[in-house]
Amino acid sequence: MGPGGGRREFEPDTEWGNQMRSRTIGELLAPVAPFDKKCGHENWTVAFAPDGSYFAWSQGHRTVKLVPWSQCLKNFLLHGTKNITNSSNSRLSRQNSDGVSKNRPCEHVIDCGDIVWSLAFGSSVPEKQSRCVNIEWHRFQFGRDQLLLATGLSNGRIKIWDVYTGKLLLNLMDHTEVVRDLTFAPDGSLILVSASRDKTLRVWDLKDDGNMMKVLRGHQNWVYSCSFSPDSAMLCSVGASKAVVAAILV
Template structure:
């Protein structure tokens, strides 16, 4: 019988409850696809939440403001009140130093998301966040999106602007992961049976191609010290690679 590890409090899991719901809008693009929400991600510092809304759009939401709306309004009509408030702020520039909501058109169906920060994850986790804009190479916060056409697009989280377009994969990019040490090293897993290692501080230069899988690669993850990468795919095996 399966059991939880000692650090997990099963009583707290039982007491967990839904605090709100975010709903994707009606499809603005290709009607052949449904409203599938393929993937979600939190920024390492807890500042933003992102999710794929189906089709080719990704929504970036300042999580603190979203959570506040959940707590104030409950689970009903949260999305509408949150969207109207945030969109007005975004449109009129009420506060340039605070995070704004963005809806990003990635140009193709989004299969994977990952936030990347040049601040190591152990330093970036905090409860009371002071909002500020980051400078590239110091405290940059990025969003990587893996697409159905094999491309990876890198976005500035604070402006929603496209920064890089990585095009070496030939099939769907199923998963993305950033090294947790703040190096802005990105690894992508694809149906083309490869993993690719990118250095975003070097204009997205592709550093390595890892070819240990015989079939589609579904998921990849860094070790806490960023020295090792593990991946899984259709071959039912875990493949590990040492990157340093």
């Protein structure tokens, strides 16, 4: 209503449609072969590494592509919008404990063994620092620039991978239904939280060989998504029946 009680009308914004359209910089296309029998074009999830070095996306049934993002972006700018990712399963070199510099990272494919519903990158350094340092697990000792990828699968398993080598490090198996979402604490603690259709969230300590620390049961139905607060002290999750649940983890 206007100041005198009359109806106020606004001029239509002819630029609104243009403002709402995002600019496409590129398009990633899954290969037709040799993954045509595995890939049903179910691109359920994508994720960026905390330092922006890698981009991961599920190419369909059981496969995940890891792409060095700067290289991918450069290809977009040089060759147009479409980028058909290389189907070769190349190995990524990493820096060893002697300090020898690693070769330039390259894209490769991880076969997770089941439909991939969720992805999350994790490192031992707070996200705001955007780099990795030396860390030591009970069973594993990594060099500098370590980066992990967690994949949540249809069978309830969570597989943890070394991004640089493609090696499977941990296989977490406590969920009984689809793992819909994964999130790492942003403080670099390597605490991982998973959200599942089994109505629970589970808290994992990857520095302690993937030990499951807690089971959170506040949801009465499927859990769809979860997220940490910036200080890693609180976890918020959403699920079916419009449920929103917050939990303090420290």
